[in-house]
Amino acid sequence: MADRRARIVLVTLSDSFSSTIEAMAQDAALAIDRWTPEGDQSWPDATAAVWLLAGGEETAALDLLAELPTNGASVFVIGSSTDHRVAAALLKGGASDYFALPGDADVVRRTLDRLVQQEGERQAADSFADAERGSVGFASVIGESAAIRRVVEQAKRVARHDNVTILIEGETGTGKEVLARAIHYHGPRAAGPFVEVNCTAIPDNLIESELFGHERGSFTGAIAAKQGLFELAHGGTLLLDEIGHLPIELQAKLLRALETREIRRVGGTKTRAVDVRVMAATHVRLAQAVARGEFREDLFYRLNVVSLRVPPLRDREGDVELLAGRFVSDLATRHGLPTPALSPEVLSALRGHPWPGNVRELRNAIERALVLSPPGTLELEQLWLERDDIPAGDRAHSLLPFPAPLENIIRAAVAAMVELTRGNKSEAARMLGISRPRLQRWLSEDTNEPTDQ
Incomplete structure (x- = not known):
């Protein structure tokens, strides 16, 4: 052995x-x-x-x-x-x-x-890669609409070329990370690691260390040297999710790493070669961010070698029913529930909803309705697609306050989501795509909402 x-x-x-x-x-x-x-x-x-x-x-x-x-x-x-x-x-x-x-x-x-x-994590990742290759491949990109099939065909072609940088754009919740994984597991780097980082989830003062690693003593708390995500992704793929939010001062260092295929740890003097395919994903139109001076033009062109745009769910005719059916089956199994049939009324409501949160919103709605409905059923009212039960005065109060400073609009949106989830802050944070502590920080700005103790 x-x-x-x-x-x-x-x-x-x-x-x-x-x-x-x-x-x-x-x-x-x-x-x-x-x-x-x-x-x-x-x-x-x-x-x-x-x-x-x-x-x-x-x-x-x-x-x-x-x-x-x-x-x-x-x-x-x-x-x-x-x-x-x-x-x-x-x-x-x-x-x-x-x-x-x-x-x-x-x-x-x-x-x-x-x-x-x-080493244990590496071996586990290798085993997971073998098992995951079949479950996160292009078959996991569910849909038969012309819009999604066109993107999948483009992705299949580019997956064969392991050193091509790929920029994946699309609205929040459209499935950019799913597409990135499919590309990785159908390319020459499939046996290597797939490492993902969300650039909005790491504080600005720590993201350089997270990406490039650090040496012992390079800053307070650095009691030992640490590999960064570029090193951990060596031989595989690094997905930089929400790249549009990367601090401008760090963008030059990322550009250098992409061009030289070398990194230098924080506090270090030695350059280290890294063999990594980089994919970037964003819901922000980077070309517009460049025009606003929020994103480096040279980095944009370096990332934009191949650009894939995942369409919003509202533009994917016929895919809502396919996705809903898959989610019902998978989530019922996950929660140990009988798999219900989707009634004509439910299907009609799903087709008529605009889905601003895209595939993620659809999945969350299905999961919520499954766990709140009697076993073996999926009740239309538990989808919460229309809040007709909210009194007119409360409905008016919940509208976003236009015009207003951006922070007021964000705070109102967070409060509205907490209201929509009937006070379930963990569910609200998940539907907004933010952490629960970040949601709580926004709520704590509102004097009407006490901070959790």
Whole structure:
């Protein structure tokens, strides 16, 4: 049976800490290979990391760093010197991190544990990729309308070309992420990771570290070096969702990464090659954002090599019924409910609704109606497509306050969604596509809505 443990390579220049590191690695359930600079053995395959044991030979370690055939694996140096200049020189020379023993023993243990965790995640991702390829392929893009089939055919053609950057545009909820996954799992990078990040979900001061990684000590709280999403997506695909909201000051760094296929971690001096296909998705018209000065023109053209636009649900004639049928079947199974038939009245209501929230709104409406209706049924009134039960005065009060400052309009929209979901803030946040804490922050601006304690 193949050994599926994460593997490290020990390169020994000094025996000072050899037994210590071996014991730590064994405690972490790591497999160990050994390599010596003077030997003629080949470099081990599938290496998670290299540990260069200097222990008083830090100068020799610095000379050896450039010669190690690491195949892109991280290199950690173990020494005895606590001189920060030694650490800085090693990091500049290409080391991922430097640990001085015995003081950094706990940090070494955490780093070894993290290697085990990352290998487990990688293997799980590989297994998931094999299983997911059939379920998230182009068959998962449900619809027979000419509008959606045209986009799918374009996506199938571009999926074969693994280094082409793709920009996927479309309104919120149209299924841009579903299309991106289908492209990944039907292309040459299908065996590699599919990594997704929503640019609106990460605070501006952390998104650079999230994308490119950081070195230990690069900012408060950076107690260990961390790989960024570009490195985690190596050999696969990185989807930058809601790219239109990427801070303008970070767009230049992203452009450089796309053009050079190299990244530099926050606080680091070493550039790292990354083999990643980048896809970007946005509900914002980037060309208009460029005209407004909110998005770099050069980055827009770099991303817009191939552009796919996912049509809104209102333009997909006949697809509402197909999607509704699939959602009813899948969600009833998920919730352990009998699968109901859709009545002519329900189908008529679904066809007549404009679906401003697109496929996501339809799915949420079906799920809500399933769980609120008696088992085995789906009641029209539980779809909440028309709120005729709201008194006229309340309905007028719930209208968005035009004209008004943007923040007032957003606050009113959030409050209206909470009202629509009858006070269920988690459901309101999901339907708005924001986190519950962000929804609560908007509500807390309203003196009539107390903040959760």
